[in-house]
Amino acid sequence: xxxxxxxxxxxxxxxxxxxxxxxxxxxxxxxxxxxxxxxxxxxxxxxxxxxxxxxxxxxxxxxxxxxxxxxxxxxxxxxxxxxxxxxxxxxxxxxxxxxxxxxxxxxxxxxxxxxxxx
Amino acid sequence: xxxxxxxxxxxxxxxxxxxxxxxxxxxxxxxxxxxxxxxxxxxxxxxxxxxxxxxxxxxxxxxxxxxxxxxxxxxxxxxxxxxxxxxxxxxxxxxxxxxxxxxxxxxxxxxxxxxxxxxxxxxxxxxxxx
Numbered sequence: 001x002x003x004x005x006x007x008x009x010x011x012x013x014x015x016x017x018x019x020x021x022x023x024x025x026x027x028x029x030x031x032x033x034x035x036x037x038x039x040x041x042x043x044x045x046x047x048x049x050x051x052x053x054x055x056x057x058x059x060x061x062x063x064x065x066x067x068x069x070x071x072x073x074x075x076x077x078x079x080x081x082x083x084x085x086x087x088x089x090x091x092x093x094x095x096x097x098x099x100x101x102x103x104x105x106x107x108x109x110x111x112x113x114x115x116x117x118x
Numbered sequence: 119x120x121x122x123x124x125x126x127x128x129x130x131x132x133x134x135x136x137x138x139x140x141x142x143x144x145x146x147x148x149x150x151x152x153x154x155x156x157x158x159x160x161x162x163x164x165x166x167x168x169x170x171x172x173x174x175x176x177x178x179x180x181x182x183x184x185x186x187x188x189x190x191x192x193x194x195x196x197x198x199x200x201x202x203x204x205x206x207x208x209x210x211x212x213x214x215x216x217x218x219x220x221x222x223x224x225x226x227x228x229x230x231x232x233x234x235x236x237x238x239x240x241x242x243x244x245x246x247x248x
Contacts, residue, residue, distance in 0.1 A: 031229075043171045047169060051166050051167060062157075110162055
């Protein structure tokens with residue numbers, strides 16, 4: 001499966017990649033939450049994994065994946081229901097990327113602050 | 119079917135596929151609030167240093183957050199499964215597609231049950247002081 005190049009190609013690939021990534025994480029997250037049935041000590045031990053520095057960096061990736069998937073989804077919905085916007089679809093994609101960057105910079109800073117002691 | 123100009127899936131003409139197409143868009147909008155809200159609450163308003171057994175126990179005293187999490191779990195899993203089905207349709211050879219989709223649904227059902235049990239049945243025991 002392949003679309004004709006350009007920004008549409010990239011948004012389409014990124015939508016699939018972030019979608020699969022978030023689904024895989026969702027399954028892991030259901031598993032770790034389910035293990036709360038083992039009791040406080042075991043659950044606290046398992047959930048501490050989220051505080052490991054490598055995991056915190058991956059959590060920023062998770063946030064970025066959900067945010068991109070959401071923004072790109074909004075763009076798809078806008079174009080699906082207001083066909084006139086198709087003329088602006090390239091500009092819509094650039095607006096989406098701009099929103100993504102503007103949100104992710106403070107989010108990454110706040111999430112990584114404890115790791116780097118900022 | 120018309121050629122998609124939006125680089126999204128072309129709108130199906132009817133039947134199950136049309137409902138699936140519509141579901142992806144509606145659940146996507148709901149998850150925009152639910153999933154991003156969940157991330158903001160857990161990683162920005164709180165952070166992973168604060169999240170432990172007592173934190174969950176405190177959140178799950180009432181039914182509001184259980185309801186929130188249950189809605190998010192159901193919508194996210196169905197949205198994800200339907201998305202994954204689309205990928206299997208595109209990348210798995212026709213003769214193995216049916217088996218692949220069945221396996222996908224089975225795995226999804228197991229996780230959906232596990233998540234539901236955790237949210238609905240959780241009753242905190244006295245937690246050790248951390």
